Amino acid sequence: MNQANISESTIEFDDIDVKALGKVGVLCGGGSAERAISIMSGAGVLAALQSRGVDAHLFDPAERSLAELAAQQFDRVFIALHGRFGEDGSLQGALEQLGIPYTGSGVMASAVAMDKIATKMMWLQNGLPTPAYAQIEAGADLAAVLVQLGLPLIVKPPHEGSTIGITKVEQASAMQAAVDLATTFDDVVLAEQFITGREFTVAILGAGRSARALPICEIVAPQGNYDYQNKYFTDDVQYFCPAVLSAELTAHMQQLALAAYRALGCEGWGRIDFMLRASDQQPFLIEANTSPGMTGHSLVPMAARALGISYDDLCLSILATARVKLQKLHQGAGR
Known part of the structure; x- marks a missing residue:
């Protein structure tokens, strides 16, 4: 399987055999409160993959059953679902049962990262800074x-x-x-x-020790209000990517993001959100996203662009990392 080759300072993608990716499902929509955003993400991912010659098709789990998903005989799927029933491990478990390779984190990491309380407990157990x-x-x-x-x-x-x-x-x-x-x-x-200070996010690609952090993005929202409307439906929010930070603080925050990502067992891709306390420049981990947005306002594509990676190439490279996470267990059961 083709994999994205991620180096310390830049990201270079090996040639990906598009035909080898097979028939691809782009899972979007779903039944969560983030359905509308997921549909926007899915539409963007679908267009990107099709522009690269991928045999990609939309599939909405809220409108079609798991039996229909199995009947589609997808060779792999790109999960562009956000929130419950798509980002929380439940769909990942179904895909494991069906043996369909999928993008992003596995069942456990998805479930833990979706639960902000469980995430904070995990981070604190690993000595990582997060607000009380x-x-x-x-x-x-x-x-x-x-x-x-x-x-x-x-x-x-x-x-x-x-x-x-x-x-x-x-x-x-x-x-x-x-x-x-x-x-x-x-x-x-x-x-x-509440942490008074600046807001940042760090996108990550890869898994384990090979995971690498992308340039840090700073989010400057009107009156500090980075809410649902400002996130997706206005142009009032300012983004600075790469963020204006010292080299030392940049490296520290990227290392914290990687430690937070690895502590949860995340893989494929994701995003870690931060607040940087104004009084002492102490960064605090806020939450992890294992299926981040891929809309025109989204932050992972923004961070990739800062490295010269197009949206289309980003989608293709993420798709190439799709796998069944419990494949060793599947193989063992067949012996």
Whole structure:
């Protein structure tokens, strides 16, 4: 199988035999709250792959069954799904059962990265910096959470992306409404210490020790509000890629991103989000994305462009890394 060759300072792609990739499914849409964004990502990926001569076809798991997916006899699939049922390990498990190679992380890494609380626990166990947090369940003492974390703080549903259901709480009186909003998406809510500073993201390609970080992107949103609307539907957000940082801080943040990615067992590609605290330039890991957006506003294609990698080449190279992660177990069962 052709693989992308990722070096320390740049990324060069070996010639990929397009015909050897076979019939490809681009999985997008799905049933999550990020469905609309996934459809945009999928359309972009499909056009990119087809422009390179790939026999690619869209497939929406929310509209078609797993039996239909199996019947398509895809040789591999590009997962352009975001959020639940596509980025959380459930689809990855189905693809493992079907024996269809797929892009991105495997079942366990996808499930852990989709759960922001589990992600933070994993990072903390590995000595990686992430903001202090509290897990809020029904009947929790919100006053105690406010004392523990201080104000302002962030309240979010731990299994959603694209800033869906998130509230910045600046006054104690707003805490209950923030929790109520988050619980419309999740039974358990994550409250997180607010980090005042600059916002960054680091895209990563590869797996294990061969994984490499792309140039860091800085996100400057109006009034610091990098919400769903600003992310995807306005041109009000400014992006700086490569970010204006010292060489030392750049290297430190890229190494932290790689450590965070590897701690979760991620592979293929992904993105790690940061906040850089203004008071002392301390970076904090915020969350991991194992199936990042691929829209016109998305950050992984932006980081790739900073290295001279086109959107089409990026999509093709990610597709070339598709594999069944548990193939050794499949082989063992057949003996």
